[in-house]
Amino acid sequence: MKKYLLVSLLTIFAIAFLAACGTSDSTSGGGEEAAGDKKVLKMGTSADFPPFETIDEQTGEYVGFDIELTKYIADQLGYELEIDNMDFGGLISALQSERVDFVASGMSATNERKESVDFSIEYHKSGEMFVTLKDSDIKSFEDLNGKTLGVQLGTIQEEGAKKIQEDDLKDLKITPLNKAPELIQELKAGRIDAVYLDKTVALGFINELDLAGFDDPTESSPGMAIAFPKGSELVEEFNKVLEEMKENGELEKLEKEWIEE
Template identity: 65%
Template structure:
């Protein structure tokens, strides 16, 4: 994982990009028509999507989306918003698709269509280094932070049925990490890849949720979208030709 982007994710104030809705025609240098396609993301989830020190949105999902849309002949435009508003943006036709570390759950499939999966991770609980919480068994009575609208929020609610935990939801992952460092919460429940990055960069601790059976990440589209199959075809081809593996090595592997 590219650790240098994590501190920037905490420090940079996330702002929405002003972008036109839908797909707009643009003329290329050779006179051909090129359509702009609008992608929604929540740029607070390194290494999948975050902002660098210049405010540019970067990450694994971003580079993957750029490659897929380029292959399909689109000009990519990105809208940054809160994660829990992404599906609503698809339903309102504010964006054409979403790439934001989103797991293709059965519940979400009732509202949107998904492309082929492109990454599978799992979950971890992140704690302070000196925390007494070392495993799932130690979570009883703990205050656990989760990002609003995520599969981790769903998982925490399910865990609360059998373990006494107090769930705190916030819009942004860096906000949760700050709450943890300030000792206002005891643990943060995160995607494993994201969690490992924060542990490595900030000297935190973590343990796996062995009970998690999270579905893989995929790009989301409005129901009955005409382009979802085209995106899936390119993603599957990238799996076969090694391009997806190259992106994983660049963004997701530890340094």
């Protein structure tokens, strides 16, 4: 994640405030709009999820795996891309109200979400991790029982934590917050004991902030996919480009650039 490591620690903790203020390079409302000779596609995202999407402190631009992926797709299809940044928990409703044309935000294509929106084919699968402080006494999954676990609102990890609480760790306490950086802040402040995150995102925080962590041994979540309003014709168009990216190596190139390193 060489580009992610260039994002300063200040950026990570500033993202929550930037997003809360509605940082965006697009206008409100969904649908395609003319932009010179190209039509505009409006993408919804929650830019607090490095290395998939974040805000570069120096330039104020959106950067990350999902950003480069969707820029490539939009370019191949002849669209101009605009981005609306919002809380993750509001992305599905933004699709349903057609304020955005699609969502790319490290979103897992769960069966529950499929009832509300359509998804592209999967483009990445990480799994989950629990993040702790290095001196924490939480070293294994069982050690989480009776502890407070932080999760991001509206994510697959929030759903997973509730399932873990129901099936495995009855005394687990769950604290949901809007942004991943807020969870890390709460962890470092000692107000929560662990954070439950996508594995790629977790490893980024662990390496950057000298934290600790371990893999989730329970059932893994579905892979990440791009979400669309029900019945959107864009699904077929995006799938075609995603299949081409898998075949020509462009998807692997992005993974190496943003994730594997």
